[in-house]
Amino acid sequence: MRLSRQLLLVSLFVLVLPLAGINWVQDMALTMREQQAQVLNASLRATAASLALRDTLPKLVSAEGEVYVHPSKGGLILDGYFEDWQAQNLVSRAYGATSKGTDSSPPVMFNAASDGSNLYLAFQVNNKASSRPSSNQENVVYYSPVGKTLANGDRVQLFIKGEQGQLQQYMIVTEAPGPVIARTQTTWNGIERVVREYRIRGAWREIPEGYQLELMMPLSMAGKQFGFRVIRGSNESWISSATPGSETGELVLPDRALDDTLKHFLEPDMRLGVINSAGWQIAETGEPSKSTKAHTEQPVWIAEWLFKTLLRWDSLPEYQAHWRDGGWQNSIVSEALEGQPRYLWLKDDKSYRLLSAWPLEKDGKVVGALVAEQGSHSLLAITWKALNKLFSLSFLVIVLAAAGLLGYASWLSLRIRKLNQATEDCIVRDGRLRTSFPVSRAKDEIGELSRSINTMLARLEEHTEYLRTLGSKLSHELRTPLAVVRSSLDNLEHENIHPQAQVYAERAMAGADRLGSLLSSISEATRLEAMIDDMASSEKEVVDLRQMLEDLYHAYSGAYPKVQFTLELPKEPCPVAIIPDLVVQAMDKLVSNAADFCPKEGSITLRLIMLKHANCIEVENDGELLPDSMQKSLFDSMVSVRKTRGDKAHLGLGLYIVRLVMSCHNGLAAGKNRDDKTGVVFQLQFPQ
C-alpha cells in the first residue's frame, strides 16, 4: 500500500472527533430535557397553589358510573346525525360488552357535551352487537301505545338526581323515527299518567345496525348526578351507565370558570388542563401549535438519524390523545392523583411533548391534578443547532485534517520517490556512479537517509573503483617479480647448464610467458577504457560496415581454419561513423568466443542487417547455449559462462570489452540463444 493511502487511512481516526461532540450534545440535550421538566413542574406547582388560593379546585368525585360531559363550542344540531360532534372532536364512550368474535362496534356509544347552557346527549345503539348475527328479529322495535305504558319497544331511560337528591326519571320512546320528546310517568291524584317533558327533546334516526338518538336539555335540568339505561324492546335487556345497584353516577361537567383561570397561567407552546379525582378532564386551555419552527432547518438525514438514536427520542412512548377524549385514567398522569407529581416525554410524529402532572390537594386529599403539555420547540431548536454546528465543524476539521495529512503524505512520498529516483539514477549497472548524488539538507529522517545513502554510494564508488583498478594494480605489482624471473631465465640460457636443467629452464620460461600474457589481459580492459576515453571524442570515421565485414570474413576464415564461416550482407553499402579499430577489436572478441564454442564442423555466420533505426552486426554460431540466468550479466566484467577451461586464459573480459566498445558508440550489445536452440547469436547495434 502506498504511503499516502496508509496515511489517509490513519487520518480516518479523526472521525472519533464527532463522537466526542455527539456525546456532549447528548448530555446537553438530556440535561435540557430534564431542565424543561423541572421548569414546567415549578410552574405547575405555582399554578396549583394559585388555584388553591382562588378556591377553584375541583370537587372530590367518586369514580363510579360517572358520566363525562365534553366541553363544546356550541353549534350542535339536533338532527340524529353525529357529523357535527365528530367535527368538534368529541369522542364518544362505549358502554356494554362487545360480543366476542365480532369486530362490530359496541352495543352503545354514548357522548355528552355542553356548550355552557345546554346539555347534549348522543346515543348510538347497535342492536346487532349484542344479539347473534343470525337472529332474524326486527332491527328496531318501536313503541306501541297499546302496549305497556312507557315500557315496550326500544327506549332510553334517563335518571337525573338533583342537588337535593330527588331522582327524576324520563323515558324516551318513539312510535317512529323523527323528533322525540321525553316522557315521564307521574302520579297525579293517584292516577298514573304520562307527561311529556318538552325541555328534553331530540331526534331519533334509524341506522342499519340500530338507531341514533340525539337529545338536548337545559344544563340547569341536568342536576348533579346522571344516569341512563338503553333498553331493548325485543328482549327487555338493558345497558346502564351506572354501576349495578344504582341508577346514576357523577355528572362531570366542564368547569368554564376554571378554564378562564387557567388561561392566566398559560405559556407559549403549552396546554394546561385540570383533571378531577376520577381522572376526567374538567378544564383545558391552550393549543400547542403543531408546526414547529425548528423543523424548517432540518439537518441532513444522517445527522437526524444520529440525533434520534443517540438522544433516545425514538424510545419515548407514543403520544396519546387524552386531551381529546377527556379521560386520563390510563395515562401516567393519573398517577399524580395519588399525590405524586409526574412528568413524561412523549413522541408525537416528529415532535416531542413534555407531559407533566401536578396533584391538586385540598384539606390533605387529592381532588384532582393539574396537567400540562409543552412542546419541545426551544429544546429541539437548540439541540438541532448544536448538532448541526457540531457536524459542520467536524466535517470541516475532518476535511482539513485529511487534506493536511494527504498533503503531508504526498510531500513525504514525493521526497522518498525523489530519493529513490536519485539513487537509481546514480548507479549504473556495473556499480559505477554516473552523477553526483543530490544530498538533502533536511534535518529529518529522510534527510538522514539521503545523507547515509550518499555516504554509502561514496563507499560503494570507492569499492568499485578499487575493484576496477585491482586488475591493473595487480598486473603492475606482479610485473616486477615476473621481470626478475624472466631476466634471470634469460641469463640462465647463457650459462653452461646441464641439458636436463635446460628443459626445466625452458618450462619456467613458458610459464613466465603465460603469466605475462595473463597479466596483459587483466589490464587490457583498463587500458582499453583509457584508450576509449582517449579516442572516443575525436576519431570516429565513416566506414562502410559492409566492406569491413567482408574484410573481417576473409581475415577470420584464415585465422580460424577449423570453423566454417558464412557471410550475409545487404546489397547496399552501409556507411556508419565508428572507430574501426575498436569495433574490430570487439568483433575479434565475439568471433574468438564463437569459435571457441563452435563444435567441430560447426559454422559461424557473420551478418549485417540494416534496420530503420540501427545497423546491426550479428555473429551467430552453433553450439552450446547461454544459460538463461546469465543472459543479462553476460557483458559484465569477470563473468564467464565457460564450463571447461581451455589452454587460453579466460577472465570473462571479452564481452565486457565488447560492451565498452559499444557504449562508446552509443550502441547496444546483446546476446541470446537462437530461436531453435541450436546456437547463440550476439548482436552489435549501431544507432543511425
Place this chain on the structure above:
Amino acid sequence: MSRHIAIVEDEPDIAANYRDAFQRYGFTVSHYEDRSSALAAFRLQIPDLAVIDVGLGNEIEGGFDLCRELRSMAPELPIVFLTARDDELDVISGLRLGADDYLTKDISIAHMMARVNALLRRAELTRKPREESDEVLTRGELEINVDRMTVSWAGKDVSLTVTEFWIVHCLARHPGQVRNRQQLMDAARTVLDNNTVTSHIKRIRKKFQAVSPEFSAIETAYGMGYRWSAR
C-alpha cells in the same frame, strides 16, 4: 672502448640481471638505485645509454624527473624507460620527455639487447655526417634511412622511437602487403598485446600527420593488420 650503460633501477635483482646481461655483451654497466645518486654520477660522466625505471624507491615518477634532467644535460643521449607500468598515459608522458623508447619489464633480454644496440648505433651514426653508403628506403614521400634509423616524410624528419621505426620499416618494406600484429611485434622485437600495437600505429600516424595532415599511407586491414599503401 666498451660502451657505458647506466641502469637506474630500485629493484636490485632486475638490475643485477640486466647488468650481467649487458656485461656479457661487453658493456660497462653502472647501477644506481635512486635518482640522487644517479644524477650525481651523471654530473661527473654522461653514460652512452641510460636505462631508467620510472618508479624509483619512494618517488613514483622519479624516473621521469631524472629523464628530464638527463635530457637537459645530454640532448643526444639515448634514454630507455624500463617500467612495470604500461598505462598509455605513462607511455605518452615518458616519450614526451624525450625518451627514445619505453619498455615494459617483461621484455626479454634478447629484445632489450637488440634495442640497446640499435639505439647506440643510431646515436653513433647521428654524430657522423651522412654518407652515401647509408641504406635508404624510399616509398613515395617516405624516406627511411635504415642505418641511422631516421624517417622523413616529404623531406621533413619524423622522429620515431626504435619500436615505431621498426614497425614503419616493416610496413614500408613491402607496400600493399598486410602485416598482422604478430609480424609487427616480431619486427619491433617486442612482445605487445593487440592494444599496444594499435596504440603504436595510432602514435605513428599522429607523428606523420603532424608533418603532413593528409597522411594516410598506413591502412588498416580489418581483422588482419596493417599495410603500407601501395599507391
